[in-house]
Amino acid sequence: MSRRFAWRLVLLVAGLVGVAIVLVVGLGALPHFGAVEHGYGVRAVAASLSHRTANVVGSLTFDQRAFDTMGEELIMFAAATSAVMLLRRMRDEEEDEAGLGYGPEDVVGALRLTGTAFLPITLLVGCYVVAHGHLTPGGGFQGGVVLATGIHLAYLAGDYRVLERLRPSSLLDIAESGAVAGYLAVGLVGMGLTGSFLTNWIPLGTFGDLPSAGTVPVLNGLVGIEVGSAMVLLVARFLDQALLIREEGDDG
Amino acid sequence: MNGLILLVLLVGLVVLSTATAFTREPGRQALVFGGYGLVLGVTMLALQAPDVALSQITVGAAIVPLIVLLTVLKCNRVLEEHRRAREEHR
Numbered sequence: 047m048s049r050r051f052a053w054r055l056v057l058l059v060a061g062l063v064g065v066a067i068v069l070v071v072g073l074g075a076l077p078h079f080g081a082v083e084h085g086y087g088v089r090a091v092a093a094s095l096s097h098r099t100a101n102v103v104g105s106l107t108f109d110q111r112a113f114d115t116m117g118e119e120l121i122m123f124a125a126a127t128s129a130v131m132l133l134r135r136m137r138d139e140e141e142d143e144a145g146l147g148y149g150p151e152d153v154v155g156a157l158r159l160t161g162t163a164f165l166p167i168t169l170l171v172g173c174y175v176v177a178h179g180h181l182t183p184g185g186g187f188q189g190g191v192v193l194a195t196g197i198h199l200a201y202l203a204g205d206y207r208v209l210e211r212l213r214p215s216s217l218l219d220i221a222e223s224g225a226v227a228g229y230l231a232v233g234l235v236g237m238g239l240t241g242s243f244l245t246n247w248i249p250l251g252t253f254g255d256l257p258s259a260g261t262v263p264v265l266n267g268l269v270g271i272e273v274g275s276a277m278v279l280l281v282a283r284f285l286d287q288a289l290l291i292r293e294e295g296d297d298g
Numbered sequence: 299m300n301g302l303i304l305l306v307l308l309v310g311l312v313v314l315s316t317a318t319a320f321t322r323e324p325g326r327q328a329l330v331f332g333g334y335g336l337v338l339g340v341t342m343l344a345l346q347a348p349d350v351a352l353s354q355i356t357v358g359a360a361i362v363p364l365i366v367l368l369t370v371l372k373c374n375r376v377l378e379e380h381r382r383a384r385e386e387h388r
Contacts, residue, residue, distance in 0.1 A: 103349040175352070183348035191356035198364075277361065281368075288368040288375070 098250045099259040104180040108265040112244040116229060119269060123226050126276035133283035139291050153204030161203025168196030176270035180259040186266040190273030197278055201285065213282055218275040225272035232261055232268070300344075307341040328366035335359035 077084050094105035107115050153161075172193035179185030200209040233244035240247055244261075251258035314334035321327040335358025342351035 184352055185349065188349065188352040188356060191361060195356060195360045281361070281364065284365050284368040288371040
């Protein structure tokens, strides 16, 4: 064993022991598992009710900590954009339509039926989850991903052409960027009106109504559009890479 | 009863996460990981966190395995093409 390796081992053990001590001490001070009372929870629920938001998680994400969500949204936007850019068609690659491999007639009947039947249902559920993010569990992120996966049921049903019509890339590109810009705009309007960024400036409405909770459903919807578009574009690039794109001059 | 359900789910998580780590073939691993993601989502639901459960199930059990599977498909195709090109070269 070389000296350097021995030193690394000592450092590792010291670090692990340190982390273990901090973890054990910290765990001891946590509220009991499944405890009803929780310092943060009590305060968050009160803050959520004061802004007439039925879904406390929605209030946390899009009202009390809307700034954190903006950071997450920008991370998601940057990550999805760079992945889409990395997966684009390169100069020495070509699209091979034959690579599509299969159409509706090649898919097992049961799978085709499932895909076709669940496509509209899933899209409806996705829209519902986005629209009711401030009332019931769910929200922009969850609903957006449900929408994005739902659209790909068309591929499961074997219809790549229908899928391509369901996801116009250029339109989704604009929707994705527009939604991010919209989130910032809602925050800036709040700053102009009240002096603080991303404050809840839209009238709060009646507790439990669809138009309630002020800015929460608006930000929710914008995140839904952003996440949905980003996910569709991302999966679309992966699908293209796996099915269509090959190196030029290769008829494989 | 609640404790029992949680116990089953937590044991399931330990088993499935170990299974994911020990599955060496990436395509199969994606499927096992999808199952793990589903059980993790149900565990979150059992702990009364439906919001994160929904995120977990959609991302962990659907999108991530899908992306891994597509990547495996692409890699296999490229490998296959290279192998064929080598054979033709001979």
